[in-house]
Amino acid sequence: xxxxxxxxxxxxxxxxxxxxxxxxxxxxxxxxxxxxxxxxxxxxxxxxxxxxxxxxxxxxxxxxxxxxxxxxxxxxxxxxxxxxxxxxxxxxxxxxxxxxxxxxxxxxxxxxxxxxxxxxxxxxxxxxxxxxxxxxxxxxxxxxxxxxxxxxxxxxxxxxxxxxxxxxxxxxxxxxxxxxxxxxxxxxxxxxxxxxxxxxxxxxxxxxxxxxxxxxxxxxxxxxxxxxxxxxxxxxxxxxxxxxxxxxxxxxxxxxxxxxxxxxxxxxxxxxxxxxxxxxxxxxxxxxxxxxxxxxxxxxxxxxxxxxxxxxxxxxxxxxxxxxxxxxxxxxxxxxxxxxxxxxxxxxxxxxxxxxxxxxxxxxxxxxxxxxxxxxxxxxx
Amino acid sequence: xxxxxxxxxxxxxxxxxxxxxxxxxxxxxxxxxxxxxxxxxxxxxxxxxxxxxxxxxxxxxxxxxxxxxxxxxxxxxxxxxxxxxxxxxxxxxxxxxxxxxxxxxxxxxxxxxxxxxxxxxxxxxxxxxxxxxxxxxxxxxxxxxxxxxxxxxxxxxxxxxxxxxxxxxxxxxxxxxxxxxxxxxxxxxxxxxxxxxxxxxxxxxxxxxxxxxxxxxxxxxxxxxxxxxxxxxxxxxxxxxxxxxxxxxxxxxxxxxxxxxxxxx
Numbered sequence: 001x002x003x004x005x006x007x008x009x010x011x012x013x014x015x016x017x018x019x020x021x022x023x024x025x026x027x028x029x030x031x032x033x034x035x036x037x038x039x040x041x042x043x044x045x046x047x048x049x050x051x052x053x054x055x056x057x058x059x060x061x062x063x064x065x066x067x068x069x070x071x072x073x074x075x076x077x078x079x080x081x082x083x084x085x086x087x088x089x090x091x092x093x094x095x096x097x098x099x100x101x102x103x104x105x106x107x108x109x110x111x112x113x114x115x116x117x118x119x120x121x122x123x124x125x126x127x128x129x130x131x132x133x134x135x136x137x138x139x140x141x142x143x144x145x146x147x148x149x150x151x152x153x154x155x156x157x158x159x160x161x162x163x164x165x166x167x168x169x170x171x172x173x174x175x176x177x178x179x180x181x182x183x184x185x186x187x188x189x190x191x192x193x194x195x196x197x198x199x200x201x202x203x204x205x206x207x208x209x210x211x212x213x214x215x216x217x218x219x220x221x222x223x224x225x226x227x228x229x230x231x232x233x234x235x236x237x238x239x240x241x242x243x244x245x246x247x248x249x250x251x252x253x254x255x256x257x258x259x260x261x262x263x264x265x266x267x268x269x270x271x272x273x274x275x276x277x278x279x280x281x282x283x284x285x286x287x288x289x290x291x292x293x294x295x296x297x298x299x300x301x302x303x304x305x306x307x308x309x310x311x312x313x314x315x316x317x318x319x320x321x322x323x324x325x326x327x328x329x330x331x332x333x334x335x336x337x338x339x340x341x342x343x344x345x346x347x348x349x350x351x352x353x354x355x356x357x358x359x360x361x362x363x364x365x366x367x368x369x370x371x372x373x374x375x376x377x378x379x380x381x
Numbered sequence: 382x383x384x385x386x387x388x389x390x391x392x393x394x395x396x397x398x399x400x401x402x403x404x405x406x407x408x409x410x411x412x413x414x415x416x417x418x419x420x421x422x423x424x425x426x427x428x429x430x431x432x433x434x435x436x437x438x439x440x441x442x443x444x445x446x447x448x449x450x451x452x453x454x455x456x457x458x459x460x461x462x463x464x465x466x467x468x469x470x471x472x473x474x475x476x477x478x479x480x481x482x483x484x485x486x487x488x489x490x491x492x493x494x495x496x497x498x499x500x501x502x503x504x505x506x507x508x509x510x511x512x513x514x515x516x517x518x519x520x521x522x523x524x525x526x527x528x529x530x531x532x533x534x535x536x537x538x539x540x541x542x543x544x545x546x547x548x549x550x551x552x553x554x555x556x557x558x559x560x561x562x563x564x565x566x567x568x569x570x571x572x573x574x575x576x577x578x579x580x581x582x583x584x585x586x587x588x589x590x591x592x593x594x595x596x597x598x599x600x601x602x603x604x605x606x607x608x609x610x611x612x613x614x615x616x617x618x619x620x621x622x623x624x625x626x627x628x629x630x631x632x633x634x635x636x637x638x639x640x641x642x643x644x645x646x
Contacts, residue, residue, distance in 0.1 A: 357505045366447050367486065371503055374462035378498045 001231070002193065006224035009217065010198050014247065017204040020061050020092050024209040028054050029095060034157060037099040037122070039081075039108050041266055041298055042130035044287050046276070047146060048100070049169035049211060050161045051153045056096065057207030057267075059245045060084035060360055072114045078107045078331045079360035080243040085111050088120045098124030098156070100149060104300055105334060124156045133302040134293055143288040150284075166283040172211045174275040179218045180206065181272055186225055187261045188319055193230030196239070196260020197247035204245050204267050234259030235376050236320055240312065240342065241265040241327035242335045248362055253325065256373050262319035264312050270296045299338035308338075309345050316351060323352040323379045325372075330357055352379050382639050384441045385427065386631025387420060387455070388464065389448025392484025392512055393597060394419050395628040396427040398439070399636065402471075406430035407625055416448040424454070443635035445627055447485070459634050461627050462490055462501050467637075468630030469593050470496030472619045477589035480579055480608070480616075481627070482598035484512040489582040491589065502585040507546060510578030512598050514547040518571045521554040522564065526601070529568050533603020536569025543574075550574065569603060576607035583612065591617045599623035 016022045025035060034053040038045060045055035060083030066075075068089040069082040087093060099122050101112040112127050128145050131138035150161055183202060186193055194202075202221070206214050237258045239250070245267045250260050263269050273295040280286040296311055297304035315321065324346055326339040339355050346353045354375040356368065383405070388395040390412060398406040408427040413419045424436060433439070436454065444455035445464040452458075465481045470492060479490040487510045490501045504510055519526050540557055544550040550571075557567050575598075594616045598604060600623060609615045621629060 352500075367503070369450065370447075370460050370462070370486070374460035374498070374501060377460055377463045378501070381497060 003224045006193075006221060009221045009224065010194065010201070012217070013205045013221075014198070014201040016209060017201040017245070017247065018061065020059065020087065020208075021095050022208060024213060025054070025056070025095060028210060034097040035095055036124070036153075037093065037096040039099065039101045039111070040104040041270060041295075042102045042104060042291055043100045043128055043149075044146060044291055045207075046166065046169040046173050046287060047150055047153065047161075049172065050165040051150070051157065051159050052165075053097070053153075053157070054210055055207075058084050058093070058099070059204075059208075059243075060087050061245065062092065063087050063361060065361075068118070072118060073107075073110065076331055077110075078105070078329050080329055080332075081107045081111050083360045085114075085118070088115070088122075089118050094121070096122050098122060098126070098153075100126045100128055102128050102130050104130065104298070105332070107331075124152075126152050131292060132300060134297075134304055139288050139292050142292055143284050146284050146288060163283055166287075167279065170276045170278055170283060170286065172215070174278065175215050176206055176211055176218075177272050177275055179215055179222065182222050183218065184262075184269070184272065186222075186227060186229075189227075189229030190233075191229045192232050192259070192261060193225045195232055195250070195254050196237075196263070197250040197254055199260070200244070200247045200250055200263075200268060203271060204247075206271060207267065232259055235379050236261045236322045238262040238312070238315060238319065238321040238324045239265060239268075239327060240324060240339070241268075242332060243329060243360070244268070244327060246362065249327075249358075252362075252365065252368060253372050256369060257376050258323075258325075258372065262315045262321055264296065264308070264315065266298075269315070270298070272296075299334045305338075305341065309342065312342065313345075313349065316349075321351070323354065323375060325375070326353060326355040328355070328357055330359060382440045382636060383431075383433070383438060384443070384632050384635035384639065385424065385439050386464070386628040386633070386635055387424065387442060387444045387446075387452070388461070388625075388627035388631055389416055389420060389444060389446040389452065390461075390484055390597075390627070391447050391486070393624070394423050394446070394448070395625050396423045397625055397628040397632045398427050398431040398433070399629075399632040400431075402633070402636065404621075404629065404632075407622070407628070409624065412448070417452060420448070420452055420454060441635040441639050443631045443638065445631045456635070457638060459631065461486070462488055462498060464627045464630030464634060465595050466490050466492050466496060466498045466630065467633050468621075468626035468628075469595060469619070471629065471633055472621060472626075473591065473593060473617060475591045476593045476617065478583065478592045480583065480592070480594050480599075482511060482575075482579070482594065482596040482604070483627075484597065487511050487579060487582065487596075487598075489579070489586055491586050500586045502582045504578070504582065509547060510575050510582075512596075514550065514575060515571070515598060515601065517547045517551045518554055518568075521551045522558065522567065524564070528564075529571065530601040530603055532565045533568045533572045533601075534606060536563070536565040536567075536603075538566055539569035539573050540566050541573075542570045569607070572601065572603040572607040573611075575604055576611050579608060580611045588612060588614065590614055593617050593619060595619075595623045595626040597624045 449458035
């Protein structure tokens with residue numbers, strides 16, 4: 001049985017995730033703290049933390065449409081950026097003191113081009129040009145980009161970032177990773193103590209609250225959950241997805257008899273990965289190496305496909321996954337083609353695979369339910 | 382054991398009453414805005430045909446289709462994919478690929494020699510390649526769906542309909558009508574366009590013979606012919622109305638459920 005305290009903590013994580021401006025951000029701002037939005041995985045949050053600011057991974061939570069974005073993007077643009085751009089235009093991201101974009105895809109890049117044109121008054125904007133292939137030259141480029149970001153942060157916000165502060169940010173971020181690894185470990189149990197939807201809420205919360213507070217909260221949660229397992233059961237599924245930040249989507253799958261026990265996704269396992277090297281001779285070198293070559297790789301990266309497939313195959317074994325759901329957002333070319341490649345690999349391994357195309361805002365529930373139910377029936381045999 | 386399989390589809394609702402694998406009654410009606418009322422009416426019609434007094438005479442009711450998750454009368458529900466696979470397999474043991482073309486969805490289902498679903502693919506969200514597409518084309522041509530089936534084979538040089546979106550395709554067809562093209566050629570073009578959408582779905586999972594078409598649109602002979610040309614395989618005819626296959630499968634699965642819980646009479 002789950003303790004009352006565990007239930008409260010999970011509810012709290014879910015509330016933090018269910019909104020953009022959560023109470024922790026409110027407290028941070030009241031104390032005069034700055035919040036800097038980051039777009040996509042390759043913006044190292046540790047740089048922002050080292051500068052004494054709160055990194056906030058941008059989402060479109062609460063969005064109900066993209067009517068304002070379509071003045072700038074047309075509707076062939078991925079719905080994730082279109083929705084958070086819409087939220088920003090509605091003032092829902094006005095609490096941000098800055099936004100650091102990455103050119104992970106052109107859809108993000110174009111938002112940078114249009115952010116101010118759309119009348120969004122974020123005082124500080126920066127674009128980090130991140131590499132698209134794994135190579136030493138690319139790492140050096142990435143490190144230079146990190147230096148450029150640090151310089152601009154220091155200049156704009158009038159702060160100085162020391163190596164010791166970078167080191168401290170790396171340690172704190174590694175502490176989050178270690179706790180999140182323990183959280184994922186719980187999902188390996190025959191009857192895990194938490195659902196996939198609950199886990200996702202806990203993970204997303206790590207992208208929008210002060211790391212120290214988050215770590216304490218997660219530590220408390222872990223102490224309340226029985227490592228031997230809980231009561232959740234269902235067909236064990238792994239979800240492979242990009243900008244999956246809404247637990248409602250996983251609830252839909254879990255209500256039909258699935259149980260998400262593992263993932264390869266941007267707001268999930270990809271946030272964890274291995275630790276960043278601590279006490280290295282150069283923290284920036286360690287950071288660039290981590291994000292380019294050590295972190296669980298992104299499909300945008302040329303030269304990392306085998307590593308990605310290996311990660312997914314190992315996860316399937318370790319978490320006793322019975323089926324994989326590949327979820328992608330319409331018009332996301334990078335992930336779409338990756339899913340087709342993954343499908344071929346999983347077929348060789350005899351792992352059932354269901355590909356779902358969807359929009360950022362949950363819709364088409366009827367069709368989604370038919371696909372998922374049929375997939376679960378197929379696995380049950 | 383007397384069971385009912387109810388397929389509450391997006392466009393039509395079907396009920397099949399079965400007694401020990403034997404179809405006793407079938408009923409069909411358009412799905413109304415209130416699915417629970419549709420279900421009640423159609424169930425009563427089927428009960429009457431089967432000479433049964435009331436719903437209480439049914440040992441098990443299994444639902445499928447869009448309305449499956451909300452109807453309180455159902456003992457359980459299964460996806461349309463499982464039901465079509467079960468229905469087809471009961472009628473043709475050699476079937477390996479099923480193309481189900483319903484009102485709002487089209488699905489390609491691959492089954493093995495035991496009738497087990499191995500893989501499936503579905504249309505991505507929009508109504509391209511489904512009954513809704515044919516309905517909007519019939520509206521543009523101001524003809525009936527039966528004309529789309531009958532006239533297609535007379536098309537000498539089918540036009541090419543490039544829009545996959547049914548809304549755009551409707552405008553495209555209106556333009557073709559105004560250009561004075563022969564109806565037969567436009568209709569053949571419409572069937573080719575849907576068939577090519579379906580072939581894309583077939584290609585995702587691979588085609589194995591024998592091929593069977595189910596769902597309301599399987600009655601469209603022009604579509605069957607267009608598919609045959611593109612796939613190089615002729616679909617096998619079933620001994621039952623293709624529109625009822627989902628409901629037949631649901632009834633058979635209802636019997637399975639009863640057997641599983643040892644309730645066989």
